[in-house]
Amino acid sequence: MQHFDTIVIGIGGMGSAALWQLARRGQSVLGIERFDIGHSMGSSHGLNRIIRLAYFEHPKYVPLLRRAYALWRETEALAGEQLLYITGGIDGGPADGRIVTGALAACLEHDLPHEVLTAAEINRRFPGYRLPDGHAGVYQPDGGFVASERAILAHVSLAVAAGAQLHARETVLGIEPGNGRVVVVTDRGRYEAGRVIVSAGAWIADLVPGLAGTAVPERQVLGWFLPRRPELFTPAVFPVSNVATDLGHVYQFPSWGIPGFKIGLYNHFRERGHADHLSREPTPADEEALRRVIRACFPEADGPILRLAACLFTNTPDEHFVVDTLPGHPEVVVASPCSGHGFKFASVMGEVLADLATTGTSRHDLSLFTYDRFTAPAA
Template identity: 80%
Template sequence: MPQHYDSIVIGMGGMGSAALWQLARRGQRVLGLERFDLGHAMGSSHGLNRIIRLAYFEHPGYVPLLRRAYELWRETEALAGEQLLFVTGSLDAGPEEGRIVQGSLAACRAHGLPHEALSAAEVNRRFPGYRLPADYAAIHQPDGGFIASERAILAHASLAVAAGAEIHARERVLAIEPAPGRVTVVTERGRYEAGRVIAAAGAWIEDLVPGLRGQAVPERQVLGWFQPRRPALFAPGAFPVSNMETAQGHFYQFPSWGIPGFKIGLYHHFGEHGHADALSREPTARDEAALREAVRAYFPEADGPTLRLAACLFTNTPDEHFVLDTLPGHPEVVVASPCSGHGYKFASVIGEVLAELATTGRSRHDLSLFSCRRLAAG
């Protein structure tokens, strides 16, 4: 006979671990399933930290979720007894009429966020780790920063276990079998039954939710850490996190933290798509060269020795917005794919969203941007 739970969460990354905690704190008997180790480096949440920012150039509709995310990150810190959210301020930079600068400005104005519009010269003077071209501009928003992503997963998992949750790592899920009012999850080791299942399997979600095949596409991404020539310029108090639109692509940056090096990534990197199991996790000299080019052009005081390279995965939808919904025709299955390289910062609030969907079928938050049905319609 299958073991029975109130809810089952598949995937113990940023979203799944937060959902597990939110369900456990509601008194549910809940199981978390993870095909790799708890806190692994095969998915999307490793690499020490992830940016969090309120000036959301992607769409102003994300800002209310972000405000709640900040509240829940602070609550998680207090309960876990460790700092997880680090405020550095954020910069959104590039050509003044470009998507990043104008989108950031629109979000700030729509939601009354404190911000400053800066010229390239003002950025370079105030934050001398940057060297923006003269024709660039930037929006500075003081609440941006980063989340200690690896530690936050373990914090959510630890809180969940303390509240009675059960976690099975190294147990691959083979299938989800929904039926009216219940769902069976089949793994390599057995069968489990629950009233609801949350599929938060990251780049493997297309294997479990056939409707997302071709709609949630894994992409290889590489991050780099470089030793600064002047470390003080890249300390958290001196260097805001940033997104930057350039002729070479969209880059994102972090101050030195955890590793004594400036961290940078190229959004969509080389556009390498495929099944999550087929994409290489081994960085190459070509990966390093693409990141080094941007360091030399825009952050020359960080152009020291390479300290670390790491590959992770994006899971991209066609419009790059999240999927947070119950599965059409199967309300027993909650689908979570946040998603497209900008999701981690929301993990705390998405855990709340998923727990609400799993327990009541609806959320207090506006999820109209994130429906499964929009992908089928497209």
């Protein structure tokens, strides 16, 4: 049986970053991935993911984001390619709604540069938008996107160059902690380590049964549409955004990589279940759900469909992450689920997970992300 300092299970956004952070510290580390390295079965494909500082979900995320930006820049320099693209970002919706008030609270608490704009002001400044009267938005100039697929490969390449071992197309069947060590059992062998990081995304409850019912996979669909006026949807003039509309909460990107406006709808059709049973095949109904929002709020993007892609969110009841050691088994570090907003944090979460695996602590405030918060008795 092979022995390692740490084993990382799941080499997606967080797992690939953790693999790199451990390898650069001189750890003997093994990464195990059920699918290919850089696959389309999970949560990180589809070219890119939004990054933003005006974090309406909770102001406690902002310090993590500041570190994430710095680490994305460091990864770019080491990998020799651009991964972080700045477009500015809008968090919009009804002026008194959760997205606008939450983004503004994060900006004020952390002294982030920002502007509060009416719908009319947004539509004039960024004419790809057509937000309705009564809406508003917080514009924060540091918003943008991370090239998610390339970022995973960059982290993996850096980790391998630093000595990490990597096994793809190998399924973990079980984790056996005890006596300060962990045995990881797969369909190809058994491996022992002092610590294991479980970053298995939508499959995490299969390996950490205590998350069953708490980490719930949900099918999402992303669409790319050829704009009728492409000049309105370039990264230079179209900020990324999260917008609450009458048709749902949507998130959107300028044209990049694929020559089309990209849009997704949170809680798409609320299709939930085991990750192995959720369809990855998009349908005409998926396209129509996205196109309805385009017609209402981004009409100049209402052109031919270029691409549809299904991915998975893994949602917790409060939509915050789970990043913690397993109660009673500090040798097991649990990472995720991220409830559809986690990839931007991958760079810093790699550092956090490496710290938890090597020292058991983190310099960052992880109080939102405790493993047992859904079962712990109220104070």
